[in-house]
Amino acid sequence: MKSGAKIVLVALAAGALGVVASIVTNGPGPLLGTEAGQRVVQEAYKAAAPEPPAGVTVADRGDRIPSFTVPGLDGTPVDVSTAWAGKPMLINIWASWCGPCIEEMPELQRFHAEQGTNGVQVVGIALDDVDAVRDFLQRVPVDYPILVDAAGPADAGVRLGNPKGVLPYSVLVSADGVLLKQRIGPFEHGEIDGWAKP
Numbered sequence: 001m002k003s004g005a006k007i008v009l010v011a012l013a014a015g016a017l018g019v020v021a022s023i024v025t026n027g028p029g030p031l032l033g034t035e036a037g038q039r040v041v042q043e044a045y046k047a048a049a050p051e052p053p054a055g056v057t058v059a060d061r062g063d064r065i066p067s068f069t070v071p072g073l074d075g076t077p078v079d080v081s082t083a084w085a086g087k088p089m090l091i092n093i094w095a096s097w098c099g100p101c102i103e104e105m106p107e108l109q110r111f112h113a114e115q116g117t118n119g120v121q122v123v124g125i126a127l128d129d130v131d132a133v134r135d136f137l138q139r140v141p142v143d144y145p146i147l148v149d150a151a152g153p154a155d156a157g158v159r160l161g162n163p164k165g166v167l168p169y170s171v172l173v174s175a176d177g178v179l180l181k182q183r184i185g186p187f188e189h190g191e192i193d194g195w196a197k198p
Helices: 005-027 037-049 099-114 130-139 190-196
Strands: 069-071 077-080 089-094 123-126 146-149 168-175 179-184
Touching: 037 179, 069 146, 089 099, 099 123, 099 190, 130 146
Parallel strands: 089 123, 123 146
Antiparallel strands: 069 077, 089 168, 168 179
């Protein structure tokens, strides 16, 4: 391929990524509000993300989520892939400093409360400092499980298919551990109900 053609292809790819980044940073908009739009944005992020560290398995739609351990607020390690085996899970990756994460937490709590013991298990994984998460939960309490991980190239979000680390990020996992859906951005009121149907 001639150098001129390569330059044009690189420019087109950069332009497409710029459009995607603009959509993501300027709010959900029509693209992120659809499953097809979510897939487009996630594929663009995946293409632009660095390779994960050696030995880190990154799940994609249709894959079984990898086995990985994240501590709870009390420091007890929890294997995310087996702790709620047999139940579908909505795993939400968030941080106490993330404005959209904070805005969606009451909606996650509402959904969790409506699920009862046999519904979808909501699990929050904060990419944050344990003390900051504890302080935050004093102000915005939730009663679904909260785990805490250190942000980085092998964090829970990366392992669950979010290599760029965009927050908030949620996945829907089937009762047998298969990643069914991925979502970048916060849930608006009522959106979870339809989205979280396996």
